[in-house]
Amino acid sequence: MAALRLWLRGGKGALGLGTRRQLHRTAAAAAQLTIRDALTQAMDEEIERDETVFLLGEEVAQYDGAYKVSRGLWKKWGDKRIIDTPITEMGFAGIAVGAAMAGLRPICEFMTFNFSMQAIDQVINSAAKTYYMSAGAVPVPIVFRGPNGSSAGVAAQHSQCFAAWYSHCPGLKVLSPWSAEDAKGLLKSAIRDDNPVVFLENELMYGVPFEVSEEVQSKDFLVPIGKAKVEKAGTNITLVAHSKSVGNCMDAAAALAKEGIDCEVINMRTIRPMDMETIEASVMKTNRLVTVEGGWPQFGVGAEICARIMEGPAFNYLDAPVVRVTGADLPMPYAKILEDNCVPQVKDIIFTVKKILHV
Amino acid sequence: LVHRCARHPTPEIRCSARPLRLGLEFSLVMSKMLRLLGNLIRGSNSPAKVLVGSRNYADFASEASFDIKKCDLHRVEEGPPSTTILTREDGLKYYRTMQLIRRMELKADQLYKQKIIRGFCHLYDGQEACCVGIEVAIKPTDHLITAYRSHGFTYTRGISAKEIMAELTGRRGGCAKGRGGSMHMYADNFYGGNGIVGAQVPLGAGIALACKYLEKNEICVTLYGDGAANQGQIFETYNMAMLWKLPCIFICENNRYGMGTSVERASASTDYYKRGDYIPGLRVDGMDVLCVREATQFAADHCRSGKGPILMELQTYRYHGHSMSDPGVSYRTREEIQEVRSKSDPISMLKDRMLKNNLSSIEELKEIDAGVRKEVEEAAQFATNDPEPALEELANYIYSNESAFDVRGTNPWIKYRSVS
Numbered sequence: 001m002a003a004l005r006l007w008l009r010g011g012k013g014a015l016g017l018g019t020r021r022q023l024h025r026t027a028a029a030a031a032q033l034t035i036r037d038a039l040t041q042a043m044d045e046e047i048e049r050d051e052t053v054f055l056l057g058e059e060v061a062q063y064d065g066a067y068k069v070s071r072g073l074w075k076k077w078g079d080k081r082i083i084d085t086p087i088t089e090m091g092f093a094g095i096a097v098g099a100a101m102a103g104l105r106p107i108c109e110f111m112t113f114n115f116s117m118q119a120i121d122q123v124i125n126s127a128a129k130t131y132y133m134s135a136g137a138v139p140v141p142i143v144f145r146g147p148n149g150s151s152a153g154v155a156a157q158h159s160q161c162f163a164a165w166y167s168h169c170p171g172l173k174v175l176s177p178w179s180a181e182d183a184k185g186l187l188k189s190a191i192r193d194d195n196p197v198v199f200l201e202n203e204l205m206y207g208v209p210f211e212v213s214e215e216v217q218s219k220d221f222l223v224p225i226g227k228a229k230v231e232k233a234g235t236n237i238t239l240v241a242h243s244k245s246v247g248n249c250m251d252a253a254a255a256l257a258k259e260g261i262d263c264e265v266i267n268m269r270t271i272r273p274m275d276m277e278t279i280e281a282s283v284m285k286t287n288r289l290v291t292v293e294g295g296w297p298q299f300g301v302g303a304e305i306c307a308r309i310m311e312g313p314a315f316n317y318l319d320a321p322v323v324r325v326t327g328a329d330l331p332m333p334y335a336k337i338l339e340d341n342c343v344p345q346v347k348d349i350i351f352t353v354k355k356i357l358h359v
Numbered sequence: 360l361v362h363r364c365a366r367h368p369t370p371e372i373r374c375s376a377r378p379l380r381l382g383l384e385f386s387l388v389m390s391k392m393l394r395l396l397g398n399l400i401r402g403s404n405s406p407a408k409v410l411v412g413s414r415n416y417a418d419f420a421s422e423a424s425f426d427i428k429k430c431d432l433h434r435v436e437e438g439p440p441s442t443t444i445l446t447r448e449d450g451l452k453y454y455r456t457m458q459l460i461r462r463m464e465l466k467a468d469q470l471y472k473q474k475i476i477r478g479f480c481h482l483y484d485g486q487e488a489c490c491v492g493i494e495v496a497i498k499p500t501d502h503l504i505t506a507y508r509s510h511g512f513t514y515t516r517g518i519s520a521k522e523i524m525a526e527l528t529g530r531r532g533g534c535a536k537g538r539g540g541s542m543h544m545y546a547d548n549f550y551g552g553n554g555i556v557g558a559q560v561p562l563g564a565g566i567a568l569a570c571k572y573l574e575k576n577e578i579c580v581t582l583y584g585d586g587a588a589n590q591g592q593i594f595e596t597y598n599m600a601m602l603w604k605l606p607c608i609f610i611c612e613n614n615r616y617g618m619g620t621s622v623e624r625a626s627a628s629t630d631y632y633k634r635g636d637y638i639p640g641l642r643v644d645g646m647d648v649l650c651v652r653e654a655t656q657f658a659a660d661h662c663r664s665g666k667g668p669i670l671m672e673l674q675t676y677r678y679h680g681h682s683m684s685d686p687g688v689s690y691r692t693r694e695e696i697q698e699v700r701s702k703s704d705p706i707s708m709l710k711d712r713m714l715k716n717n718l719s720s721i722e723e724l725k726e727i728d729a730g731v732r733k734e735v736e737e738a739a740q741f742a743t744n745d746p747e748p749a750l751e752e753l754a755n756y757i758y759s760n761e762s763a764f765d766v767r768g769t770n771p772w773i774k775y776r777s778v779s
Contacts, residue, residue: 098504098566132756
């Protein structure tokens with residue numbers, strides 16, 4: 001952690017890439033990076049790289065971010081680049097979209113995506129559709145980011161997953177990172193993209209450290225938008241997920257491996273445009289598919305994957321119907337026992353896999 | 360048969376001489392001397408005595424001074440000036456522009472009734488002084504955004520009548536290639552054309568934020584109507600614009616009705632120029648292009664000086680209903696519409712001023728009218744005959760700067776290629 005803090009404060013000079021050259025014969029120098037720090041770095045680097053990039057949102061500046069994701073940025077970059085807004089989502093989201101139309105590249109933070117509902121008209125009608133309506137005259141290079149989905153004990157109004165809602169709309173790109181590598185590389189790609197991007201983070205994942213390679217630590221490390229990643233190769237069954245559920249799938253795969261079941265785990269990374277090719281190629285190999293997501297089942301991400309599998313080449317390779325593991329179909333309750341049973345757990349994934357494999 | 364006008368000291372007196380033969384140019388002259396001349400001609404009983412002449416531009420005044428209505432002020436010490444100068448050149452320009460917008464909107468009405476224009480069509484006739492007065496007081500490098508009653512602004516911001524009408528008819532020659540229609544037309548530094556009531560106001564403040572950020576001394580004019588004025592997002596925007604001193608002119612075009620609801624039935628306070636509370640405001644006669652010009656100039660100076668936003672209410676009127684599906688007479692009387700037309704029409708007002716002050720002649724203005732009519736007719740012809748957009752291009756412009764990708768059509772076997 002100390003190394004990371006040094007990193008953040010050191011700016012350009014801290015990487016010392018030149019001195020690492022002699023080590024390239026050995027394994028790439030890995031480091032631990034939390035999702036939070038990965039996001040902070042991504043924003044810091046992009047703000048440095050392009051003077052039209054700026055961040056606005058509630059508490060992003062002097063408070064260092066409600067979840068400390070923008071820690072240190074205001075101190076470094078000041079009022080012009082890091083802007084605290086009043087609690088007026090519709091207003092500041094609209095202002096951010098207008099700024100994007102007029103040549104800037106805003107990062108608009110929603111404290112959680114639940115509050116984006118107040119501004120959803122600006123995201124969809126002003127941001128997503130304008131490039132099309134103007135026949136290419138007005139691009140909208142904006143990133144809407146913030147924590148999405150369930151947290152812990154925050155109850156119904158603060159726990160909704162918006163992946164399906166935003167991914168429904170053409171004109172938007174919707175990203176949902178899982179690892180620190182995803183978080184950093186995808187956020188940088190999102191900021192550099194000339195289109196409106198909805199970037200769905202996860203509050204429970206902010207503090208989770210991941211090992212990252214040297215490449216990930218560089219200032220030009222990007223993860224391409226629209227490409228899923230096979231986190232673990234396998235042969236018996238494919239597990240597809242996004243965000244925190246990817247971690248659950250990895251844990252389930254580890255447990256199932258002990259019982260001789262070899263799972264392939266795909267991290268979607270991008271929900272729209274969805275990388276169906278990677279999923280289809282996997283299903284054509286394993287013949288079975290489980291989708292896992294935190295959001296509600298009806299019209300969810302898994303539902304879309306099922307529909308596309310039916311319509312595509314992988315259907316003929318299925319040995320069993322596709323099954324979805326999702327959040328329970330009700331508003332999120334508060335009490336721990338109730339909440340735990342509303343959120344898809346590792347045991348749900350294991351249970352589902354075994355059901356499909358009839359073991 | 361024409362007679363030449365001599366220079367005259369008192370412009371109000373019209374020449375009563377009448378030409379003896381038709382088919383030749385007429386010229387309306389106002390001169391005491393010419394009255395005498397006219398008497399002379401009549402007295403001579405000789406049709407052969409023909410004075411051949413032509414319009415002489417040297418006979419027009421180059422400019423005139425006008426009193427304009429004082430603006431009501433809110434948190435403003437001194438408002439815009441109450442007299443202004445109109446040059447002949449500017450007068451002709453404003454006249455032509457307003458007349459063209461008027462004719463274009465009436466032509467759109469016709470095309471809509473013939474079902475060549477579909478969907479929504481919100482016409483601007485009656486409000487021409489607003490878009491023209493605003494445009495001449497700002498620079499082309501300034502920015503402007505408005506709601507859906509936007510054809511007039513699309514024109515003043517630089518799109519031709521041809522491209523506007525072809526967009527209304529949904530053809531490939533339309534300014535948005537048929538993608539947008541009436542409510543979604545764009546130009547350089549003109550951000551539409553917005554369909555969601557009030558949503559354009561935060562966008563406008565965002566554009567103003569970009570102006571301030573990029574330090575190019577540009578401002579953004581952000582328009583909305585009396586109906587939109589009650590939207591919460593507008594108050595959110597006022598707050599941030601004032602807090603951050605954004606160079607934004609908020610303009611409420613108050614045409615007295617939000618669709619079918621009069622301002623008295625919609626707003627607890629109809630003093631729209633005061634609704635910005637801590638934001639200074641002006642209430643302006645929106646039927647007088649000179650009033651609008653002076654007020655906008657005043658507001659632009661305010662913004663450019665770094666003082667932050669300012670609010671203008673333009674009191675104006677629309678002759679048509681809210682849109683083409685609203686006849687516009689169920690919530691207001693025909694008498695009211697007629698009264699505004701006869702007493703406050705922006706084009707008539709300008710015309711009278713120019714004629715009374717010898718900035719132009721009836722003949723000259725008629726010639727301009729003819730030119731306008733021709734331009735609009737040609738635009739309508741183009742809009743009716745231009746082909747519709749190619750189906751292969753249906754999916755273009757979804758993403759900017761993106762490599763080509765496939766887009767699903769109405770069944771899984773139909774795919775369109777999207778090229779940005």
